[in-house]
Amino acid sequence: MSKQELTIAVTALNAIDNPGPGVGVIRSLRACEDFDLKIVGVSYETMEPGVYMHDLVDISYQVPYPSAGSDQLLNRLLYIHSVEKLDFIIPNFDAELRNFIKIAPTLRQHGIQTLLPDADMITTIDKMHLFEFCEKNDLSTPKTWYINSIDEIEKLEDEFEYPVFVKGSFYEAYKVVNHGQIVAYFNKLSAKWGLPVIIQEMVQGTEIDIAGLGDGKGNLIGAIPMRKLFITDSGKGWSGVVLEDTSLIEISRKFAEVTKWRGGFELEFMRSEDNKLMLLEVNPRFPAWIYLTVAAEQNLPAAAIKLGMNLPVTPYDKYISGKMFVRYAWELITDITEFQKFSTQGVLSREETPLKIQQKK
Amino acid sequence: MNIKKHIAVSESGVLFNGSTGDSFSVNPIAAEILEMIKSNLPEEEMKIKISDKYDVTPERLDGDLYDFLAHLRQLNLVEVDE
CATH class of the missing domain: 3.30.1490.20 (ATP-grasp fold, A domain)
Structure with missing residues (x-):
C-alpha cells in the first residue's frame, strides 16, 4: 500500500526542561509507516529547539503570540498554507487552543483539518471546574x-x-x-x-499520568498509563514507565465517554497510599512524553491524524507495559545565521541550513 | 503461592510490578526462591532444595523463608492459593 503524502503543521517545539509536546508528537508521526510526511514547525519563539531539529522538522514558521488573537493567527496560518499546502494542524499548547478552536471552521474551509475539543469541553475540565466535574462523574479529586x-x-x-x-x-x-x-x-x-x-x-502518593485519544463521539481510541519515576524540581516527569492497569484504562474510557472528548488528552492522577486514584488535572492535548505511547504500541498522534482526515481508525485494545523513557538534555549545534534568518524572516527550512555541522564527525 | 501475572522477574534478579511501576532488586538466593515459586514448588520442597545447596540450619531457613514470603505478600507481589 502506498504511503499517504501529508503536510502537517505542529506547534510547541519548545523541547526544553519544561517541554512542550510538539517534538514528541512529530517523532510519533514520523514513526508511522502509513504516512509520507512533510512537517511544518509552528513556533512562537526563535529559540524553540524544534525549529533547529532538521531531521524532524522540514521547515518552521514563526507565528504571533496567542495574546495577539485568533485573527492574527489565522492570517499567518493562511499565508503558511499558501506556501506549504497544509493538510492538518496539531496545536499542542494550552494557551493557544482556544484560538485554534475559534479558527478551525475557517481552516477547514481552506482544506486544513484539525482534531480539537470544543471550547465548552475545555471549560468543563479546566482548573476552575475540575472539582465540579469530578463530583458529577463520581471521580475522586483532592478537596x-x-x-x-x-x-x-x-x-x-x-x-x-x-x-x-x-x-x-x-x-x-x-x-x-x-x-x-x-x-x-x-x-x-x-x-x-x-x-x-x-x-x-495535598495528597501523598505516586504520580500517574494517562495519555489518551477520544474520537468526539464518546469512544476511546487509545490510552497509555505511565508512572513518573523521576520528577524534576519543577515537578516535571523526567523518567516514567508504562503501567499495566485496566482500571486506569477504564477511567480513560469513562472520561472519553462523559466528555465526548475529541482529540488528545492527558489525565494527571495521584495514587494515594491507600490506593485511591485522585484526578489532579486534565490537559486538553497530548503530553510531552507522548512518544512513549508509540513504544507501547499505540501511536496516538498518528491515530489523531487519521481521525481528523476521516481515514479508518481501529481503536487500540492492547498495549505493552514496562516500556520506559528517560528524558535527556543535549546541545544541538547550529549556526548563528540560522537563528538570524528565523528571527528576521520568520522562516527556516532544512534545505537552507548554511552549515552541516551536525553531520561532521 | 504464585507470582502475580503483572510481575516480571528479570534474569538479573529484579522484580518489576507492571501495575504500580515499582522495581525491587533481590539477592541471588531470593532470585532462586522466586524461580521456585514460578515453578509452583511447594514450600516444603523449597526448603529441601535450599538446605541441600546451602549450609543453613533448619531454624534459620524456616525463619528467613517465612520472612521473605511474608515480605512478598506484603508488597502485593504474590497471590496465595486458597
Missing part, C-alpha cells in the same frame, strides 16, 4: 476551595491541614506550610492570574 479574599483563608483553615497547594486560576502552583506563606502566594497569584485563587488539599 478544593476557590477563594476571592484573604479573609476567607482564616475561615477555611479549620477545614484543611497544612501543607496544601495554592494555585493560580490559570497557571502556577506552590506548596505552602503555614498561614504566612498562603497569604503571600495568594497575593502573588491573584495579582498575576486574577481571582479566584485555588487552594487544594
Whole structure:
C-alpha cells in the first residue's frame, strides 16, 4: 500500500526542561509507516529547539503570540498554507487552543483539518471546574476551595491541614506550610492570574499520568498509563514507565465517554497510599512524553491524524507495559545565521541550513 | 503461592510490578526462591532444595523463608492459593 503524502503543521517545539509536546508528537508521526510526511514547525519563539531539529522538522514558521488573537493567527496560518499546502494542524499548547478552536471552521474551509475539543469541553475540565466535574462523574479529586479574599483563608483553615497547594486560576502552583506563606502566594497569584485563587488539599502518593485519544463521539481510541519515576524540581516527569492497569484504562474510557472528548488528552492522577486514584488535572492535548505511547504500541498522534482526515481508525485494545523513557538534555549545534534568518524572516527550512555541522564527525 | 501475572522477574534478579511501576532488586538466593515459586514448588520442597545447596540450619531457613514470603505478600507481589 502506498504511503499517504501529508503536510502537517505542529506547534510547541519548545523541547526544553519544561517541554512542550510538539517534538514528541512529530517523532510519533514520523514513526508511522502509513504516512509520507512533510512537517511544518509552528513556533512562537526563535529559540524553540524544534525549529533547529532538521531531521524532524522540514521547515518552521514563526507565528504571533496567542495574546495577539485568533485573527492574527489565522492570517499567518493562511499565508503558511499558501506556501506549504497544509493538510492538518496539531496545536499542542494550552494557551493557544482556544484560538485554534475559534479558527478551525475557517481552516477547514481552506482544506486544513484539525482534531480539537470544543471550547465548552475545555471549560468543563479546566482548573476552575475540575472539582465540579469530578463530583458529577463520581471521580475522586483532592478537596478544593476557590477563594476571592484573604479573609476567607482564616475561615477555611479549620477545614484543611497544612501543607496544601495554592494555585493560580490559570497557571502556577506552590506548596505552602503555614498561614504566612498562603497569604503571600495568594497575593502573588491573584495579582498575576486574577481571582479566584485555588487552594487544594495535598495528597501523598505516586504520580500517574494517562495519555489518551477520544474520537468526539464518546469512544476511546487509545490510552497509555505511565508512572513518573523521576520528577524534576519543577515537578516535571523526567523518567516514567508504562503501567499495566485496566482500571486506569477504564477511567480513560469513562472520561472519553462523559466528555465526548475529541482529540488528545492527558489525565494527571495521584495514587494515594491507600490506593485511591485522585484526578489532579486534565490537559486538553497530548503530553510531552507522548512518544512513549508509540513504544507501547499505540501511536496516538498518528491515530489523531487519521481521525481528523476521516481515514479508518481501529481503536487500540492492547498495549505493552514496562516500556520506559528517560528524558535527556543535549546541545544541538547550529549556526548563528540560522537563528538570524528565523528571527528576521520568520522562516527556516532544512534545505537552507548554511552549515552541516551536525553531520561532521 | 504464585507470582502475580503483572510481575516480571528479570534474569538479573529484579522484580518489576507492571501495575504500580515499582522495581525491587533481590539477592541471588531470593532470585532462586522466586524461580521456585514460578515453578509452583511447594514450600516444603523449597526448603529441601535450599538446605541441600546451602549450609543453613533448619531454624534459620524456616525463619528467613517465612520472612521473605511474608515480605512478598506484603508488597502485593504474590497471590496465595486458597
